[in-house]
Amino acid sequence: MNFPLTRRAALALGAALCTGLGSVPAAWAQSPGNPPMRVILPVGPGSGVDTIVRAAQTALSKALNQPVVIENLPGAGGITGTSALVKAAPDGNTIAVISNNHAVNPSVFKKLPYDSLNDLTPISVVGGSPFLLVVNPKLVPAKTAKELQAFLKVKPEEHNYASSGNGTIIHLAGEMVIDAMEVEVRHVPYKGMGPMLTDIMAGQLEMGVASVASVQGQLKSGALRAIGVLGKSRIASLPDLPTFAEQGFPEVDVMGWFAVVAPAKLPPAQVKRLHEAVVAAFNDLEVMAAMAKQDNVIKPSTPEAARQFLKSEQERYAKIVVKANVKLD
Known part of the structure; x- marks a missing residue:
């Protein structure tokens, strides 16, 4: 599948349902012939993939x-959730939704508890979501990338930016911005997008990279201000917000993607069933409207194309990690 991160893509299927089957039709919950589908999200509530x-x-x-x-x-940039996925039975009743972090992890962790390519069955790279750099408007007066650069060059030891975790795609995207601006800013990692955004809005941190879907409400309320789009194209919901490339930083070019995967050795019949279900779900009119509202690009790939895409992304991020000199604590 040709789904370049620089044009589509940074990175799960429903709310975290503490009551399990609480919101599911009773007929399904009571039917022994329809066991529940376990959908693992290696991300916390409030992240872009979670919202999607x-x-x-x-x-x-x-x-x-x-x-x-x-x-x-x-946890651990998605390793916790992915580990649970690879340990699940390949019976067609467990899937996970992974994102860019899955392709980044082999390059930033010395050892993973699984093989990121061979210990899962790709179902589909479903689509992507643009990233934004957002700031707390009470702490950061800048409204453009150039103004932010000038602000960060004053007392550099006092500035900071948050990420959803060490070595995550959000971390790498932030490093990409910092490197392009040639400034020194302290990195503060969090365990998930939700806690990160909460602390930025609370004034504990100045800025961070986030998916559009995860900050739409905060941008409208004024709790956060967007400085620019990290991808090559502007987005429909924020037509007046320029990209970083437009603002003089062409090196900043990254977006997020998300893919559905299952445990390794999943029977072909189950791969077909799951793929058809994913395609049908994202072709649903209400879902399509929600995706458009969140500025997501939806283009489900075949299982075969998904496997090739995951391999190429892993190779691409290996080069980015070296250039950014990303090191885990």
Whole structure:
């Protein structure tokens, strides 16, 4: 699949349902022939992928004709959740939604508890979401990338930016901005997008990279201000917000993607069933409207194309990690 991160893409399927089948039709919950589909999200609530998948939960349940139980398992840049996925039985009742971090991790961790390519079955690279650099407007007066650069060059030892975790795509995207601006800014890692954004809005930190879907409400309320789009193209919901490339920083070019995967050795019949369900769910009219509202680009790939894409992304990020000199604490 030709799904370049620089044009589409940074990185789960429904809300974290503490009650399991609580929001699922009773007939499904009671049917022994329709066990629940376990959907693992290696990210915390409030992240871009989490927001995307929440919008598709009902449609996916209908397409699968079985209830969907969501598990947010954040931690270690997605390793915690992915480890749970690879340990699951390949029976077609467990999937996960991974993002850019999955392709980054082999380059930033000395050892992973799984093989990122061979210990899973790709189902589809579903689509992507643009990233923004956002700031706390009370702490950062800058409204453009050049103004931000000038602000950060004053007392550099006092400035900071947050990420959703060491070595994550959000971390790398932030480093890309800092490197392009040639400034020194302290990195503060968090365990997930939600906590990161909460502390930026609370004034604990100055700025961070986030998906559009995860900050739309905060941008409208004025709790956060967007400085620029990290990808090559402007986005529909913020037509007046220029890209970093437009503002004089062409090196800043990254977006997020998300993909559905299952445990390794999944039978071909189950791969086909899951792929068809994912495609149907994201072709649902209500889901399509929600994706457009979140500025997401949806173009489900085949399982074969997804496998090739994951391999190429892993190779691409290996080069970026070396250039950015990313080191884990």
